Amino acid sequence: AQSVTQLGSHVSVSEGALVLLRCNYSSSVPPYLFWYVQYPNQGLQLLLKYTSAATLVKGINGFEAEFKKSETSFHLTKPSAHMSDAAEYFCAVRLGGGSQGNLIFGKGTKLSVKP
Amino acid sequence: ETGVTQSPTHLIKTRGQQVTLRCSSQSGHNTVSWYQQALGQGPQFIFQYYREEENGRGNFPPRFSGLQFPNYSSELNVNALELDDSALYLCASRLDLSSVTDTQYFGPGTRLTVL
Numbered sequence: 001a002q003s004v005t006q007l008g009s010h011v012s013v014s015e016g017a018l019v020l021l022r023c024n025y026s027s028s029v030p031p032y033l034f035w036y037v038q039y040p041n042q043g044l045q046l047l048l049k050y051t052s053a054a055t056l057v058k059g060i061n062g063f064e065a066e067f068k069k070s071e072t073s074f075h076l077t078k079p080s081a082h083m084s085d086a087a088e089y090f091c092a093v094r095l096g097g098g099s100q101g102n103l104i105f106g107k108g109t110k111l112s113v114k115p
Numbered sequence: 116e117t118g119v120t121q122s123p124t125h126l127i128k129t130r131g132q133q134v135t136l137r138c139s140s141q142s143g144h145n146t147v148s149w150y151q152q153a154l155g156q157g158p159q160f161i162f163q164y165y166r167e168e169e170n171g172r173g174n175f176p177p178r179f180s181g182l183q184f185p186n187y188s189s190e191l192n193v194n195a196l197e198l199d200d201s202a203l204y205l206c207a208s209r210l211d212l213s214s215v216t217d218t219q220y221f222g223p224g225t226r227l228t229v230l
Contacts, residue, residue, distance in 0.1 A: 004157075032215045032216055034218075036221075041223075042223055042224075043117070043119075043205055043221040043222050043223040043224050044158070044205065044207075044221040045117070045221070046218050046219075046220075049216060049218065051216040090157050090158070092157075094215055096215055097212065097213045097214055097215045098170070098171075098212055098213060099163070099170050099171035100171070101146070101163065101171070101209075101212060101214075101215070101217075102148055102160040102163055102171055102173065103148075103150075103158070103160065103219060104160070105150075105157030105158050105159070106157050107155075107156055107157045108155075108156070108157050
């Protein structure tokens with residue numbers, strides 16, 4: 001079965017430190033990968049998406065992710081954490097279009113940022 | 116702001132009752148999906164509607180049903196509510212059903228509590 005694994009349900013960093021949130025996928029077809037962020041009591045907001053145009057994808061709020069096919073990974077990074085980055089982050093995969101166009105989400109990683 | 120709205124924000128029901136949740140998609144988005152997000156979990160795909168017909172379904176029983184209307188609004192209906200149905204229900208719309216890289220825009224969700 002196709003799936004997404006996010007390593008670490010909670011990650012805590014200091015303000016100004018590197019943020020690294022891990023995502024691995026399993027897919028028998030070329031995956032299309034997404035990172036979403038969810039702030040408390042809100043819906044999901046797209047951070048970035050991999051569309052096969054480039055392996056390094058830049059998103060909003062200074063985040064980026066690199067698609068590594070050999071490692072089946074799509075880790076999310078940000079060079080310097082800000083207090084406003086505290087939220088839950090979800091990695092998701094889409095396997096195709098049409099009736100296969102739904103997103104399969106990981107369980108999420110909650111990011112805490114310490115002052 | 117994604118342009119996707121949901122109502123109500125919160126809802127409390129009793130086991131065995133029926134509930135209807137509503138969503139208004141972005142104008143022009145002819146595809147709407149519903150997801151269930153249990154506490155501490157990633158969103159799980161319930162079903163997808165395209166041009167008022169169901170076009171893909173996740174692993175949810177038939178008591179979860181939906182409707183999509185020509186005015187870009189949609190409904191999620193759940194019959195015979197169970198305690199495990201307590202969750203955040205997210206609606207998401209997108210423009211192009213056939214596109215594998217199309218962004219899904221999420222609403223803020225409806226928090227359903229079943230007592």
